[in-house]
Amino acid sequence: MTVIDVQDLTKVYRTGMRKGDIVALDSVSLSIGMGEIFGLLGPNGAGKTTLFKVLLGITQATSGEASLFGRPPSDPKSRLQVGYLPENHRFPFHLTGLGLLEFSARMYGMSQSEIDQRSEELLELVGMARWVDTKISKYSKGMGQRIGLAQAMISDPDVLLLDEPTDGVDPVGKIEIRKVLERIRSDGKSIVLNSHLLSEVESMADRVAILSKGRIIKISSVEDLTSRKSQYDIEADMGSRLIEIPPEIGKVVVVTARGMTVELTKRDNVNYVIDHLRMKKISIYSVTPVKVSLEQSFIETITEDAESQP
Amino acid sequence: MRGILTDCIAEMVDRKVLWIFAVVTVIGILSVVVSRSIEMQFQSEGMDFQQMNEMLGNPLMKGYNSFMYFLVFLSVLATAGLVPNMLARGRVDFYLSKPLSRKALLLNKVFAIWVVYGAIMVLVMLIEFVVGGLVYGMYDSGIVYIILTNLLAFFLWLSVTTFAGVLSGSGAMSMMAAFLVWVLQKILAFHNGIKELIDAPIVEKIIDGLYYIVPKTGEISDLADSLVAGDSVDWMPLYSSLAFAVVLLYVTICLFNRKDY
Numbered sequence: 001m002t003v004i005d006v007q008d009l010t011k012v013y014r015t016g017m018r019k020g021d022i023v024a025l026d027s028v029s030l031s032i033g034m035g036e037i038f039g040l041l042g043p044n045g046a047g048k049t050t051l052f053k054v055l056l057g058i059t060q061a062t063s064g065e066a067s068l069f070g071r072p073p074s075d076p077k078s079r080l081q082v083g084y085l086p087e088n089h090r091f092p093f094h095l096t097g098l099g100l101l102e103f104s105a106r107m108y109g110m111s112q113s114e115i116d117q118r119s120e121e122l123l124e125l126v127g128m129a130r131w132v133d134t135k136i137s138k139y140s141k142g143m144g145q146r147i148g149l150a151q152a153m154i155s156d157p158d159v160l161l162l163d164e165p166t167d168g169v170d171p172v173g174k175i176e177i178r179k180v181l182e183r184i185r186s187d188g189k190s191i192v193l194n195s196h197l198l199s200e201v202e203s204m205a206d207r208v209a210i211l212s213k214g215r216i217i218k219i220s221s222v223e224d225l226t227s228r229k230s231q232y233d234i235e236a237d238m239g240s241r242l243i244e245i246p247p248e249i250g251k252v253v254v255v256t257a258r259g260m261t262v263e264l265t266k267r268d269n270v271n272y273v274i275d276h277l278r279m280k281k282i283s284i285y286s287v288t289p290v291k292v293s294l295e296q297s298f299i300e301t302i303t304e305d306a307e308s309q310p
Numbered sequence: 311m312r313g314i315l316t317d318c319i320a321e322m323v324d325r326k327v328l329w330i331f332a333v334v335t336v337i338g339i340l341s342v343v344v345s346r347s348i349e350m351q352f353q354s355e356g357m358d359f360q361q362m363n364e365m366l367g368n369p370l371m372k373g374y375n376s377f378m379y380f381l382v383f384l385s386v387l388a389t390a391g392l393v394p395n396m397l398a399r400g401r402v403d404f405y406l407s408k409p410l411s412r413k414a415l416l417l418n419k420v421f422a423i424w425v426v427y428g429a430i431m432v433l434v435m436l437i438e439f440v441v442g443g444l445v446y447g448m449y450d451s452g453i454v455y456i457i458l459t460n461l462l463a464f465f466l467w468l469s470v471t472t473f474a475g476v477l478s479g480s481g482a483m484s485m486m487a488a489f490l491v492w493v494l495q496k497i498l499a500f501h502n503g504i505k506e507l508i509d510a511p512i513v514e515k516i517i518d519g520l521y522y523i524v525p526k527t528g529e530i531s532d533l534a535d536s537l538v539a540g541d542s543v544d545w546m547p548l549y550s551s552l553a554f555a556v557v558l559l560y561v562t563i564c565l566f567n568r569k570d571y
């Protein structure tokens with residue numbers, strides 16, 4: 001089931017001067033299914049927050065379509081099953097932590113008994129039970145993030161849109177938040193995660209989209225982004241022997257006494273290389289696809305894109 | 311009300327405006343007591359209270375009306391920033407991401423402000439009424455007119471501050487808008503006099519037009535005095551001002567619906 005669907009979405013912020021118009025989103029298309037954890041990556045000003053705002057009807061699209069559960073952002077019902085943690089939020093200062101949860105819950109039309117039960121549960125979950133009666137204006141940054149996450153989850157939504165949820169949270173808190181999100185995933189809910197902490201996205205997301213200057217320059221599974229399908233590390237007793245591979249199979253990237261790295265034209269060719277080594281009576285200990293971190297892959301994608309631009 | 315009323319009360323308590331109203335209540339009580347003692351002074355010099363009261367045209371009730379006019383003024387100052395505050399950067403996302411239409415959000419907010427601050431004003435007014443009654447032994451049911459017309463005037467001001475607040479997103483601007491309308495209506499109250507001074511038919515038309523459009527809280531206050539005195543009243547200021555407020559709120563909603571945050 002498709003939860004979020006965006007087709008050819010463009011958002012131009014008018015600044016008054018025609019030349020100064022900002023294209024925050026440029027023909028963006030993507031769809032996110034139920035149960036998926038989706039990462040939105042991109043440099044500052046790429047348009048990640050704008051995409052959230054358009055989906056929630058906080059900002060209106062200039063052209064194109066966006067929908068949540070098949071409903072357009074102009075329909076308030078589209079937000080019934082959605083929880084949102086805004087970036088740089090300033091929740092109403094006059095509320096306490098508990099007050100914020102109660103107020104949010106009422107806006108979803110929840111009953112008092114539901115509210116009591118759910119807020120107690122959530123305050124425990126995000127580790128804020130001690131601070132329920134403290135005014136939000138007195139919270140530290142990380143405390144604000146925790147209560148913000150609880151606020152987003154109050155109605156037990158099917159989709160969570162989280163804009164930099166671990167921003168300002170301490171290391172232990174980050175792990176706690178990750179655990180919370182994993183629990184939500186195991187309930188079969190969707191999360192769209194917008195974060196600059198790529199290791200975090202890498203460990204949690206199923207798929208990511210990389211945005212740059214309002215365009216999606218890559219959209220793929222984390223698996224695909226972090227493995228170089230064509231490169232393999234082969235651990236073997238090479239000794240001083242030289243290996244030649246025909247160009248239609250691939251090429252040798254590097255050879256050492258204890259192994260080699262090959263880049264192949266296609267995945268199956270790894271069998272050819274293994275057969276070849278075995279014929280030369282070379283002992284093979286392991287063959288592993290070369291992995292890169294999401295961070296490295298991200299930086300490469302962004303630089304490639306920048307270079308391809310005039 | 312989806313929690314907006316409760317939130318409005320929490321906000322009001324947090325901003326400590328109750329203290330200001332408490333101080334004003336005390337000042338009001340003191341003025342009643344002081345005016346009574348001045349009057350007793352006169353009485354001891356042989357003036358008749360009943361006669362003086364008639365001569366001045368029921369000063370106690372006029373005093374109540376002016377006092378409530380002042381309460382409305384205070385409430386406008388206290389509430390002008392509330393809508394812009396809700397729409398502030400980083401906060402508006404919280405409200406708009408909830409399954410509530412912008413129209414419902416804004417109308418609920420305005421209504422909540424009107425009810426909460428209106429309730430405080432009525433409470434303060436009733437305290438003064440009871441104190442005045444104890445001191446003067448006079449309870450005039452005309453107080454109902456005074457309360458109703460001033461609550462209506464507060465609603466007019468709210469429509470002005472809400473409009474300016476949504477348009478500019480700034481509390482200072484919405485306060486200035488209210489002040490501007492106040493000055494304008496004070497000037498336009500003399501529209502007949504101004505027309506005599508200027509001898510250009512077009513300008514006269516414009517002044518007349520402005521007079522009918524701009525809300526007339528000053529004249530609504532006078533209307534309350536006439537109602538209390540049992541004089542014949544001209545309802546035009548009330549109707550036209552109410553129409554102004556409704557249209558302005560409608561325009562504000564349209565504006566709000568089209569805004570990007």
Ligand SMILES: Nc1ncnc2c1ncn2[C@@H]1O[C@H](COP(=O)(O)OP(=O)(O)OP(=O)(O)O)[C@@H](O)[C@H]1O
Nearest residue numbers: 013022024042043044045046047048049050051571
């Ligand atoms: N209200 C606004 N008015 C005008 N321009 C805006 C507005 N909001 C965002 N922009 C512009 O739109 C572009 C995208 O901003 P956006 O906040 O979506 O970026 P982002 O990807 O979330 O960045 P970050 O990682 O820094 O949070 C930026 O160039 C920004 O200046």
Ligand SMILES: [Mg+2]
Nearest residue numbers: 048049087163
């Ligand atoms: Mg952002």
